[in-house]
Amino acid sequence: MAALRGPRAFAPRALARALLWRWRPNPLRRRSDRFEAWIVLAMWLLAVLAGTLAGLWATRSVEENFARERVEWRPVVALLTERAPGTAAGSEHVWAEVRWPAPDGSVHRGQTRVGPGSDPGTPVTVWTDARGHLVTRPATESQASLRAALIGTLVGVSAAVVPLAGGRLAQGFLVRRRLDRWDEEWERVGPQWRWKTG
Structure with a gap:
């Protein structure tokens, strides 16, 4: 029984009292x-x-x-229109111009990253939207869920x-x-205190 009388026994009650102090009846509480x-x-x-x-x-x-x-x-196979800069020994991809057929049959051109030193006519997979414009690879479901959660949290x-x-x-x-009212009350009451103490 002695253990129940320790400070932890009253912690929830003290916490509730601290959080709800504005709501408790108090003769000094103002409107x-x-x-x-x-x-x-x-x-x-x-x-x-x-x-x-x-x-x-x-x-x-x-x-x-x-x-x-x-x-x-959708992924589309595009063809290089020019030789990619660099040499085949390079490991980093470089930008080069490619062309690909759009859904309406027209030919689109754009730039994408390809292996250095690639010859013209080399096939490259690019991603396009419904109008045939170049886009990035779409996010996977797990990537989309993570990005959506981060954006949702931020918003x-x-x-x-x-x-x-x-x-x-x-x-x-x-x-x-409240401070202005206290100043007004002090201007009214302050001189009376000086009179009594003087």
Whole structure:
């Protein structure tokens, strides 16, 4: 029984008391204190709600975009139109011009990275969108999930900052107003104290 009386036994109660101090009855609590308590509560609820909804929306939107890219983007065999710069002994890929047929039958040209020293007419695989324009290789499902989660987290945190900043501005306004009132009261009461002590 002695172990239950230690400081850990009352930790949840003390934590609740510390978090809810603005809501407890107190004869010194002003109307502005209650108003500030509601602002703090609304600020945190809006931050959680806005952050969660914006993060989920962004994640879903990015995942749908990556899924659409995986469906629409196709690999196409392109042919080099010129000799690639460098020598075959080089290990790094170089930029060279290639041409490939578009879905409408027209021939498109662009640049992609190829092995150094490659001869004209060498086939190279490139990725194109539905209109036949060059694009990067689409993200795999795992890459898309990771990117979508990161973007969703960033958007969610950014959206949560807006209500938090608004709440802090409102709190700052209340603090300035409270200080102004204290100054007014001190101007009225201060001279009476000097009179009594003098």
